[in-house]
Amino acid sequence: MLTKAPHLFDDATRVTAGDSRWQGRTSPDYWAFVGPFGGFTAATILRALLEHPQRAGDPLSLTVNYCAPIAEGAFDLDVRLVKANRSTQHWCVELSQDGSEPATLATAVFAERRPSWSHQQATMPDARPFEEIKPYPKVAAAWVNQYDFRFIEGAVDLRGGTQAQPATAFSKLWIGDRVPRKIDCLSLMAMSDAFFARIFHVKGELVPIGTVSLTTYFHADADDLAKEDVTRVLGAADAKIFHKSFSDQSGELWSPSGRLLATTTQMTYFKA
Structure with a gap:
């Protein structure tokens, strides 16, 4: 059931405007093993863009390059509008801490979407209803516990050690906030990075990993x-x-109705 109180996700990704830079802060509720959940960082960057007074239109794409670890605590966001025309805006965002070199570099495109001919070539995968599937159990990584994962196919089992043969990298699942929150572009941004690392599925074990570059494309305003x-x-x-x-x-x-809302690609570092 939705509540009127501010959602934990919105509190965690809150930003404030400064003279030349915006400020955000990491959240223990969206912490991974050695740093903030990458989807949290991307959503915080997107929130700064959405709240910027020069912003026009809705997000079309966001690319985030994770250059260095982000430490616990406050961070600065240097937000710049690089180029704008009648239909699109192109933005650049640098995330840094304590005046150091950027830890994250992001580029975003916003667009004024206008009515046009539409056609969805892709079809939604078959899926058992959300209510028929048990939630994924809580784990040590705090950010995972903020989501309600319900695996239809390809659930990762990290209890049995390395598998004799590599398993499939494919998984299909329902994803929602554990405390329900209406899906918007911010939650889509975070959820686009909420898939467990593919190597966990293939090897059946936890190995050191980190997202290097993430791009998400939005197909709904x-x-x-x-x-x-x-x-x-x-x-x-x-x-x-x-x-x-x-x-x-x-x-x-x-979306449950069969609409493709977002697609995403990324490159990930692993040590195995």
């Missing part, structure tokens, strides 16, 4: 998402290759 009026999405993720310490990942986020 604020009005579209308001009409969907949902608190969960169907996610599907896969990988094609693991080679010399890096692997790819691709993902899709669907």
Whole structure:
């Protein structure tokens, strides 16, 4: 049930405007093993852009390059509008702490979406209803426990050690906030990075990993998402290759009605 109180996700990703830079802060509720959940960082950057007085339109894409570890505590966001035309805006955001070199570099495109011919070539994967699937159990990483993961296919089992043969990298699952929150572009941004690392699925064990570069494309604007009026999405993720310490990942986020809301790709570092 939705509540009127501020959601934990909104509190965690809150930003404040300064003279030349915006400020945010890491959250223990969205902490991974050695730093903040990458989706939290990306959503915080996107919030700064959404609240910027020069922003026009809705997010079309956001690319986040994770250059260095982000320490617990406050961080600065240097937000710059690089180029704007009648239809799109191009932004650059640098995240840094204590005046050091940027830990994260991001570029974003916002667009004024206008009515046009529409056609969705892709079809939503088959999925058992959300209510028929048990929630994924809580784990040591705090950020995972903020979500309600319900695996339809490809649930990762980290209890049995290394598998004799590599398993599939594919997984399909429902994703929602554990405390329900209506899906908007901020939650889509975070959830696009909420798929577990593909190597966990393939090897069946936890190995050191980190997202190096993440790009998310939005296929619905604020009005579209308001009409969907949902608190969960169907996610599907896969990988094609693991080679010399890096692997790819691709993902899709669907509304329960069958609308493709966002697609995402990333490159991940692993040590195995």
